[in-house]
Amino acid sequence: MIRGIKNIKALSNKRFISTANTTTKYASLSNGVTIATESNPHAKVSSIGLFYGAGSRSEHAYSNGISALTTNILGSGLENGVLLTSENGKETNGIIAQTTNDNIIEASKIIAKIGSNASEIIKGSEFELFKKQLIGQGEQLESVPQKMILEHLSASAFQGYSLGLPTLGTSSSVKDLQVDDAERLLEKHLVGSNVVISASGNINHDELVETIESSLNIPQGHKPITKPASFLGSEVRMRDDTLPKAFVSIGVEGEGFTSPAYYVAKVAANVFGSFDSKATNATLTSSKLSSMVHEYHLVDKFQHFSTSYSDNGLWGFSCEVSNVQLLDDFIHWTLKEWNRLSVSITDAEIERAKQQTKVQLLAELNSTKSVVSDIGNKVLLSGYRNSITEALSKIDSIQTKDVKAWAKVALWDKDIVISSTGQTEALMDYSKWRNQMAMLRW
Amino acid sequence: MLALASMNFPNWKSTRGQLEPKEFAFFTIEIFKSTNMQSVTSIVKVSNFILSRPTLAKVFVPAAKAFAKYAGYREMGLKFNDLLLEETPVMQKAISRLPADLSYSRVYRLITAHQLSLSNDLLPPNKAVKAEEDDDYLIPYILEAEKEAFEKAELDNIEVKTK
Amino acid sequence: MLSRSAIRSYSVTVRDAPGNLSSVSVVINGGSKAGKSGQAHLLSKFNFLNNELKSGLRFTRESELLGGIVSSKLTRDSIILNTQFLREDLPYFVESLNNVLTKTSFRPHELSEIVLPSALNDFTQASKSNAFKGEEALHKISFKKGYGNSLYYDGSKSFSSEDIKEFSKTVYTSNNVEFFASGVIEEDFKSFLSDLSLPTTSVESVPVKSYIGKESRIQSSGPSYAAIGLPIKPADFAKFDILSATIGSSLLPSSSPLSKIGAISRVLKYKDAGLFIVESSGDAAQVSESIKKAKSLISSVSSSDLKSSVKSANLLQALQSSFESPLSYSIDESSANVKVTDFNYVAVGDIDVLPFADDL
Numbered sequence: 014m015i016r017g018i019k020n021i022k023a024l025s026n027k028r029f030i031s032t033a034n035t036t037t038k039y040a041s042l043s044n045g046v047t048i049a050t051e052s053n054p055h056a057k058v059s060s061i062g063l064f065y066g067a068g069s070r071s072e073h074a075y076s077n078g079i080s081a082l083t084t085n086i087l088g089s090g091l092e093n094g095v096l097l098t099s100e101n102g103k104e105t106n107g108i109i110a111q112t113t114n115d116n117i118i119e120a121s122k123i124i125a126k127i128g129s130n131a132s133e134i135i136k137g138s139e140f141e142l143f144k145k146q147l148i149g150q151g152e153q154l155e156s157v158p159q160k161m162i163l164e165h166l167s168a169s170a171f172q173g174y175s176l177g178l179p180t181l182g183t184s185s186s187v188k189d190l191q192v193d194d195a196e197r198l199l200e201k202h203l204v205g206s207n208v209v210i211s212a213s214g215n216i217n218h219d220e221l222v223e224t225i226e227s228s229l230n231i232p233q234g235h236k237p238i239t240k241p242a243s244f245l246g247s248e249v250r251m252r253d254d255t256l257p258k259a260f261v262s263i264g265v266e267g268e269g270f271t272s273p274a275y276y277v278a279k280v281a282a283n284v285f286g287s288f289d290s291k292a293t294n295a296t297l298t299s300s301k302l303s304s305m306v307h308e309y310h311l312v313d314k315f316q317h318f319s320t321s322y323s324d325n326g327l328w329g330f331s332c333e334v335s336n337v338q339l340l341d342d343f344i345h346w347t348l349k350e351w352n353r354l355s356v357s358i359t360d361a362e363i364e365r366a367k368q369q370t371k372v373q374l375l376a377e378l379n380s381t382k383s384v385v386s387d388i389g390n391k392v393l394l395s396g397y398r399n400s401i402t403e404a405l406s407k408i409d410s411i412q413t414k415d416v417k418a419w420a421k422v423a424l425w426d427k428d429i430v431i432s433s434t435g436q437t438e439a440l441m442d443y444s445k446w447r448n449q450m451a452m453l454r455w
Numbered sequence: 456m457l458a459l460a461s462m463n464f465p466n467w468k469s470t471r472g473q474l475e476p477k478e479f480a481f482f483t484i485e486i487f488k489s490t491n492m493q494s495v496t497s498i499v500k501v502s503n504f505i506l507s508r509p510t511l512a513k514v515f516v517p518a519a520k521a522f523a524k525y526a527g528y529r530e531m532g533l534k535f536n537d538l539l540l541e542e543t544p545v546m547q548k549a550i551s552r553l554p555a556d557l558s559y560s561r562v563y564r565l566i567t568a569h570q571l572s573l574s575n576d577l578l579p580p581n582k583a584v585k586a587e588e589d590d591d592y593l594i595p596y597i598l599e600a601e602k603e604a605f606e607k608a609e610l611d612n613i614e615v616k617t618k
Numbered sequence: 619m620l621s622r623s624a625i626r627s628y629s630v631t632v633r634d635a636p637g638n639l640s641s642v643s644v645v646i647n648g649g650s651k652a653g654k655s656g657q658a659h660l661l662s663k664f665n666f667l668n669n670e671l672k673s674g675l676r677f678t679r680e681s682e683l684l685g686g687i688v689s690s691k692l693t694r695d696s697i698i699l700n701t702q703f704l705r706e707d708l709p710y711f712v713e714s715l716n717n718v719l720t721k722t723s724f725r726p727h728e729l730s731e732i733v734l735p736s737a738l739n740d741f742t743q744a745s746k747s748n749a750f751k752g753e754e755a756l757h758k759i760s761f762k763k764g765y766g767n768s769l770y771y772d773g774s775k776s777f778s779s780e781d782i783k784e785f786s787k788t789v790y791t792s793n794n795v796e797f798f799a800s801g802v803i804e805e806d807f808k809s810f811l812s813d814l815s816l817p818t819t820s821v822e823s824v825p826v827k828s829y830i831g832k833e834s835r836i837q838s839s840g841p842s843y844a845a846i847g848l849p850i851k852p853a854d855f856a857k858f859d860i861l862s863a864t865i866g867s868s869l870l871p872s873s874s875p876l877s878k879i880g881a882i883s884r885v886l887k888y889k890d891a892g893l894f895i896v897e898s899s900g901d902a903a904q905v906s907e908s909i910k911k912a913k914s915l916i917s918s919v920s921s922s923d924l925k926s927s928v929k930s931a932n933l934l935q936a937l938q939s940s941f942e943s944p945l946s947y948s949i950d951e952s953s954a955n956v957k958v959t960d961f962n963y964v965a966v967g968d969i970d971v972l973p974f975a976d977d978l
Contacts, residue, residue: 055633055635055800055941057936057937057939058933058936058937089872089873090872090873091863091870091872091874091930093929093930094928094929094930094932094933095933096870096871096872096930096933097872098871111933111937112933113929113932113933113936116929116933291735291736291739291740292736293663293666293667293690293732293733293736294666294674294678295732295736296675296731296732297674297675297678297679298678298682299678299679299682299683301611304607304611359614360614360615361613361614361615361683364615364683365682365683365685367685368682368683368684368685368704369682369685370685371638371685371704372639372685372686372687372702372703372704373685373687375637375638375639375702375704376639376687376702401637401638405638551727552726552727552730554726603673603675606673606675606676607675610675610676610679613679613683615683
């Protein structure tokens with residue numbers, strides 16, 4: 014199967030077996046709430062989450078942060094061995110309860126209670142304290158350059174639209190939030206067809222559905238319409254010479270959850286993958302980009318990503334560079350490699366990226382909490398969740414020509430968005446990089 | 456012109472340092488140029504072939520020894536391995552991997568040769584490098600670096616046949 | 619489904635799991651507690667590099683072509699080799715792990731070109747944090763030897779690749795490695811493992827000695843850090859899980875007595891010992907306040923508070939437990955009695971402001 018590798022015996026000595034993946038069981042309640050569970054007999058911790066389709070995208074500049082704030086208030090606490098945490102996103106927010114396996118019914122009752130009495134819980138909460146904590150969380154994020162440039166990347170890419178608002182709000186918008194704002198949010202978004210309850214662990218589906226059905230009281234209602242968003246080629250540069258390095262991220266408009274090219278974009282990102290110049294495999298790893306940049310130490314770390322929202326996404330890379338005067342060399346070679354995706358990418362590179370995408374997809378679901386979050390987000394944003402088997406066969410069916418076709422449409426000569434901080438003196442201007450998105454000849 | 460140099464070459468595949476050096480023949484730069492041979496690896500291969508054939512060895516080894524003797528670099532305080540072109544990535548890697556003592560003595564020999572060249576002089580015969588001192592200290596490192604480079608080129612260009 | 623047995627005296631834990639992902643880990647009882655300071659860290663970096671049968675380059679390229687994720691991690695207890703891959707590639711990865719354990723080449727240039735820069739980077743990055751420095755100091759004063767060794771290689775001592783090879787021979791032995799395979803069929807795994815032949819040598823087990831009532835103070839720039847630490851026995855893990863869950867654990871983020879005063883607690887669990895830590899970091903004056911309050915809080919926990927946290931402590935244990943390092947002691951009300959009187963103490967940062975142990 015693989016030519017060019019001499020010691021082919023070890024590689025081809027595969028065992029062909031098929032195994033059933035864990036199946037997700039679904040149920041719909043009379044009020045429209047979807048319940049999805051996945052049983053995992055080996056789990057030591059079971060998780061159950063209530064996800065609803067509200068996030069910074071459903072806010073405006075003055076209510077920015079209200080979804081995160083409301084969810085943080087609802088999803089916090091530790092009682093009787095049930096730990097409540099929250100998860101904040103741009104389009105969804107979730108309250109997750111984690112507990113030992115024997116306690117899962119108790120946890121689902123707590124989740125149902127929170128869902129049924131959300132507005133009362135907010136009213137009785139230490140609202141101001143949570144506001145302070147949320148501002149702290151936002152400041153924490155801004156102080157980590159790697160995370161900060163990604164938040165600003167989407168802020169710049171979707172500027173003028175609510176999708177560009179920061180997930181956790183800004184310190185000034187959060188400061189002015191009122192309990193009323195939270196109540197309005199819950200009234201509009203915490204409605205039957207906009208709520209998914211997902212659970213994973215050593216659990217019994219029917220028992221769980223019964224518990225939720227009998228104790229959850231969420232009004233019926235339609236899923237609010239997703240606010241529009243459109244990608245704008247742009248740049249945001251937050252030069253800060255006090256930082257030790259340059260941090261840069263460049264992206265193009267990516268694929269949404271429902272896009273047929275969702276997995277193609279993931280595979281394309283894995284063609285270049287990630288790189289850490291201090292890892293022991295830095296000189297050995299497969300991507301051509303990493304061999305190019307390693308020898309001259311052009312970059313400390315880079316990683317490619319394909320982030321998805323419901324109807325669009327961001328595809329690109331972020332990097333950190335301590336050799337700041339050579340920053341433009343690294344970006345030059347990266348964009349040249351991106352060009353190659355449209356014209357001369359090889360079968361071997363695509364094959365490797367496909368295998369890596371498959372293993373990553375499986376390895377990411379390594380805790381009941383991450384499974385719960387994956388189910389909650391995908392069901393809310395695309396209306397369904399692929400079974401793993403379906404996802405794997407979709408990735409398997411991707412061919413080199415599919416990736417090239419995608420790259421020609423999504424990457425070749427397309428507008429980019431640039432976000433940077435740190436010592437960005439040597440970062441060339443926007444038009445230089447925009448021009449590198451295509452070649453005059455190859 | 457076919458000329459040969461005689462060298463001591465340790466069998467590279469086993470652990471270095473514990474091996475018996477064995478004598479082998481080495482084609483000189485002329486052959487290297489005229490036959491377009493690309494790597495030290497291929498030269499070592501030819502040399503080993505010559506050594507494995509007693510009839511060939513009988514002719515080439517004495518000729519190689521004579522060539523090395525009259526080439527004159529030993530009177531400049533150099534070993535044959537000091538003469539190899541070093542401005543290539545493979546050679547740079549090989550040289551950088553020399554143990555500290557070998558690296559130091561290499562630099563010392565090069566400085567000696569420079570000084571002799573400047574003063575238009577030769578070492579007195581008792582200080583010149585002796586034939587038995589003219590070892591292949593660098594060859595094993597070149598072979599290893601070349602092997603890595605070949606393997607990388609091969610793996611960078613693998614092809615996948617999809618079922 | 620879960621079985622534990624010894625083939626050729628290897629300890630093997632296999633579980634079949636649904637799905638296409640398999641993972642095989644080797645846990646080698648030879649973390650930084652073993653050998654000279656830093657040796658284990660360097661050894662962990664040599665894993666998956668050149669071996670007699672295959673170069674590190676070829677292995678990396680092949681395993682990436684199969685989509686595999688491989689890592690070699692270091693803890694105070696162990697070196698952990700982890701591989702994750704698609705189910706059908708089991709033979710390839712078992713063979714690779716076998717090569718790592720028995721055939722690694724330990725070439726001198728790999729030490730200088732790959733291993734040392736990577737190891738020293740781990741150390742420099744970690745040492746930027748005063749919390750890391752404090753945790754290291756706490757281990758040093760609590761255990762001195764073994765668990766008191768530095769976690770990482772700090773560059774002060776020089777080792778040759780031969781030294782690391784010799785060290786590997788003392789820890790890569792049949793009675794010192796444990797295999798954990800998930801998502802594989804037991805017979806298959808064992809048949810692939812039958813090719814492995816590791817030397818059997820008796821590893822001398824040094825009894826863990828711990829010390830209480832020590833203090834360490836390190837002047838350092840950056841946010842200040844102060845911690846109270848208590849070396850504990852594995853038999854007492856349950857008690858301290860309960861205490862940690864009661865006062866506020868870093869694994870259970872929620873409003874807790876400790877979080878209200880700006881501190882948090884952790885229970886580090888090793889094979890033969892543990893370390894209970896209550897820590898605070900930030901502005902020196904604030905840390906001083908927090909650690910003093912934390913001290914009085916620990917000594918004033920009532921037994922009814924402890925009893926009501928048993929369920930939370932069970933969750934804490936479940937969150938810390940993993941397939942490769944399972945925790946199985948039981949936690950119930952009988953363990954809800956713990957008194958902390960004597961302890962060790964570290965202060966890192968602005969030590970002119972941070973209190974002494976006597977001041978707490």
